[in-house]
Amino acid sequence: xxxSTDPKEEIVEHLPAMRAFAMSLTHNSATADxxxxxxIVKAWGNLDKFQPGTNLRAWLFTILRNTYYSLYRxxxxxxxxxxxxxAGQMSEKPEHDGHLAMTxxxxxxxKLTDEQREVLVLVGAEGFSYEDAAEMCGxxxxxxxxxxxRARKRLAELMQIDDDDExxxxxxxxxxxxxxxxxx
Amino acid sequence: MEQQIDDxxxxxxxxxxxxxxxxRFTQLLDRLRDQEQDKSDKxxxxxx
Numbered sequence: 001x002x003x004s005t006d007p008k009e010e011i012v013e014h015l016p017a018m019r020a021f022a023m024s025l026t027h028n029s030a031t032a033d034x035x036x037x038x039x040i041v042k043a044w045g046n047l048d049k050f051q052p053g054t055n056l057r058a059w060l061f062t063i064l065r066n067t068y069y070s071l072y073r074x075x076x077x078x079x080x081x082x083x084x085x086x087a088g089q090m091s092e093k094p095e096h097d098g099h100l101a102m103t104x105x106x107x108x109x110x111k112l113t114d115e116q117r118e119v120l121v122l123v124g125a126e127g128f129s130y131e132d133a134a135e136m137c138g139x140x141x142x143x144x145x146x147x148x149x150r151a152r153k154r155l156a157e158l159m160q161i162d163d164d165d166e167x168x169x170x171x172x173x174x175x176x177x178x179x180x181x182x183x184x
Numbered sequence: 185m186e187q188q189i190d191d192x193x194x195x196x197x198x199x200x201x202x203x204x205x206x207x208r209f210t211q212l213l214d215r216l217r218d219q220e221q222d223k224s225d226k227x228x229x230x231x232x
Contacts, residue, residue, distance in 0.1 A: 008217070015209050020200035032200075037212060044216045105192040124190045125197035156185050 007047055007056050011040065014057045017126065018064055024121045025068050027110055035072055039064040058128065062136045065118060073114065108158035116151035123148050 018039065022032035043050075043063045050059055109117060115137075122133040123144070130148075134141040 012205075012210070012213060015205055016201045016203070019203070019205075020197045023200045024197065033206060033208070037208065040209070040212060041216070102192065102195065106196060109193075109196065120189075120193055121197060124193045152186055152189055155189055 005052065007050055007052070008044075010056055011043065011060070014060050015040075017057060018060055021061055021064060021121055021126075022068070024109075024117050024125075025065070025114065026072060031072065035064065035068055038071065039067045042067060055132065057126075058132050058136055061122070061126075065136065069114075104159050108155050111158055112151055112154060115147060116154060119144060119147045120151050120155070124152075 015036065018036050019032060022035045022039075023029060026032045026035060039060065043060055046063070050056065109120075112120070118137065119133060122128045122136065123130065128136070130141050130144045134144045137144065
């Protein structure tokens with residue numbers, strides 16, 4: 001991917017992806033950036049343990065997820081505000097042109113468990129192999145496969161439910177969503 | 185459906201991944217590098 005051999009120089013290239021991964025775990029951009037910062041400091045202090053020539057991004061992602069599970073998971077329950085931070089990003093006109101509305105997608109995604117979101121990002125968005133994802137998550141390849149399938153299925157179910165809701169939505173309700181106000 | 189899910193997943197993911205990197209991270213890396221420089225300066229002084 002890159003010719004650079006010094007992982008210290010390379011870290012910066014992986015930060016945007018680390019932020020995206022952190023965002024998918026925490027659903028809060030401030031918390032996500034704190035998580036990334038903690039992970040960078042931890043990675044920097046452990047760079048002597050990184051095997052040159054192996055996948056630096058996978059290594060950084062592993063540190064980030066371990067940091068999340070050891071420090072942030074509990075905290076998330078206290079500060080979690082999925083609708084607050086997500087709502088700001090969701091003030092876009094829902095699409096009905098054959099695409100699934102991103103609003104529905106984000107809401108459904110937020111309802112998945114940590115493990116389900118994690119595996120979908122690693123395998124679905126980042127394109128890591130099941131083997132790499134298994135190593136990063138410290139579990140068996142079969143577990144990753146079945147977790148991925150369950151997560152996709154659950155996501156599809158959640159969006160199906162949202163789709164049904166939408167059929168009964170009035171234009172006023174749609175406008176409320178577009179304007180970022182709660183229709184609840 | 186699976187294709188649509190992955191497409192959406194990548195879009196949501198890319199939204200964040202394509203954001204400009206906040207300055208705090210480049211500053212953090214600079215700080216870590218400086219600390220290391222200080223350390224290695226000290227150890228080379230010790231060697232001398």
